[in-house]
Amino acid sequence: MKTKLLILFLASAAFCASAFAAAITPTNLDSIDPALQSRITIGQTNAAGASGVQVRYNTNDARSAGQSFVWNSDRPLDSLGILLHTTQSVKTSQDYELRIFSLTGSTVNAQPIGQYEFVLTPSLSTAGSYLYFELPSALPLTQGGSYLFQLAATSQTSQNLLYLSRSSDTNPYPSGSGRQLEFYTAPTTFTNGSNWDYTFFLTAAPIPEPAGPGLLGAAAGVLWLLRRRRR
Secondary structure (H helix, E strand, O other), rough: HOOOOOOOOHHHHHHHHHHOEOOOOOEEEEOOOHHOOOOOOEEEOOOOOOOEEEEEEOOOOOEEEEEEEEEEOOEEEEEEEEEEEOOOOOOOOOOEEEEEEEEEOOEOOOOOEEEEEEEEEEHHOOOOOOEEEEEEEEOOOOOOOEEEEEEEOOOOOOOOOEEEEEEOOOOOOOOEEEEEEEEOOOEEEEEOOOOOOOOEEEEEOOOOOOOOHHHHHHHHHHHHHHHHOOO
């Protein structure tokens, strides 16, 4: 009986944990430095001639932003940047979430594989900068797999309109597309029907540095001492 109760408790705890978003602290980037540039594996930088796309959640309606992509690296995703449009109207702090889903065709798998909560402040909505998210821990994705990220406000205010930059109607990123979603909740389907994309980049976790001579020497010394003690 105790074993069954323990199993039920652990299953319930795991379910509850999956329903909560991890806290994340975004920053603004006026430009992408060379170190970060070297880690970009998907970069859609076309923003010419395009209007901004609103993200909002007020008493009348809600709009969120979704962008699909195909992961093209054998390393995990570790950061994401979205370009803010030159027009902004964020007057007060508001709760937001960044969600990452896997896609099967046009079906969005219900549980996000990454879910991150943050507070959008007026100072974070600097026009023309990237809203940049360094993930708390690298998120494993399948190379060649289809995914979607969604940016959504989760608390109501009538004072905020966050404008995201998008490309003109030229479909510059052929492996996905951007859409304005008419809700703030998680989507159930997502089709690549638009001819435009958000201006964004994704980075892969850096390749681990090989162990230096000093570390290898220390490891060899530990092994020598262990062998000597066994004798």
